[in-house]
Amino acid sequence: MASPCFLAVFDFDNTITNSDTFYTVHEHLHTGKMPEEAENACVATGNYMPYERLVFSSMSDKGVTRAQIRAVVESIPSVPGLEDVLRFLENGGAEVIFISDANSVFIQDWLDAHKLSHTVRRIFTNPAHYDKDGCLQVEDYHVQDTCQLSTHNLCKGRILEEYVRERAEQGIHFSRIVYVGDGENDMCPSLRLSEKDLTFPREKFSFHKMITSNVDGHGKKIKAGVHPWSTGKDIINVLQDFVNV
Structure with a gap:
């Protein structure tokens, strides 16, 4: 071969x-504000996954659907x-x-x-x-x-x-x-x-x-x-x- x-x-x-896919989805679909200490903890540890999981959970609780998330991701140039x-x-x-x-x-x-x-x-x-339940798990x-x-x-x-x-x-x-x-x-x-x-x-x-x-x-x-x-x-x-x- x-x-x-x-x-x-x-x-x-x-x-x-x-653009950053997570922050683009966050900006378009997540209307609530996450606790500042949650993001600060991610910065301190160098791992943003816990923060992203909180955001996706919050989005799911607010009724944001898989189709909505996909539409935003697909629209990113x-x-x-x-x-x-x-x-x-x-x-x-x-x-x-x-x-x-x-x-x-x-x-x-x-x-x-x-x-x-x-x-x-x-x-x-x-x-x-x-x-x-339609929540994105990462x-x-x-x-x-x-x-x-x-x-x-x-x-x-x-x-x-x-x-x-x-x-x-x-x-x-x-x-x-x-x-x-x-x-x-x-x-x-x-x-x-x-x-x-x-x-x-x-x-x-x-x-x-x-x-x-x-x-x-x-x-x-x-x-x-x-x-x-x-x-x-x-x-x-x-x-x-x-x-x-």
């Missing part, structure tokens, strides 16, 4: 979609050109995965609505489902306390390394890894890339600011080539030299 030319890894919120990037990579034989601190329901609903599910091989994110992807660059519930770097190892055991070896993200938790996986790899921080977002301010991962430096981007065209312009189209 021939290996894909490379592995392309994407964050989801503010990388594929042009992509970052300009990112849908083209996914199709470009599919046509070029690259393998695409998502590693995101969103949740499986939001990501799958959005991909289905935009007819892009076939472009993504695997999605690593917080598992979610609707219970019998679980932590895992629990970790070893990586200070990641949230308590999801270490993107660990997931990336485990996936590459898994594919190698299956006989799939990537010529390079490409990482595309926007947030502070995208620093961790980018630090695990090699000199032959590429990382794409979205311009003017926190990941890019960390790099330009030399605030890297606890003294560690990114070895991969760094290519800031604002639209999908910026990404394609760099990747076209590596994709077999």
Whole structure:
């Protein structure tokens, strides 16, 4: 079996979609105000899952339906050109995965609505489902306390390394890894890339600011080539030299 030319890894919120899916749903459908101490506790622990569960429970109590939530998620636009990037990579034989601190329901609903599910091989994110009462239940992807660059519930770097190892055991070896993200938790996986790899921080977002301010991962430096981007065209312009189209 021939290996894909490379592995392309994407964050989801503010990388594929042009806003954070949870906060967009919260803004459109949650009319009540959550206790301030609940959000403060999440900030302190680095895990927003308890806060999200409170919001979804409150929305369900107020009669917000699955259809309403899905409609909001589906309406979120992509970052300009990112849908083209996914199709470009599919046509070029690259393998695409998502590693995101969103949740499986939001990501799958959005991909289905935009007819892009076939472009993504695997999605690593917080598992979610609707219970019998129609309340969206979201679980932590895992629990970790070893990586200070990641949230308590999801270490993107660990997931990336485990996936590459898994594919190698299956006989799939990537010529390079490409990482595309926007947030502070995208620093961790980018630090695990090699000199032959590429990382794409979205311009003017926190990941890019960390790099330009030399605030890297606890003294560690990114070895991969760094290519800031604002639209999908910026990404394609760099990747076209590596994709077999």
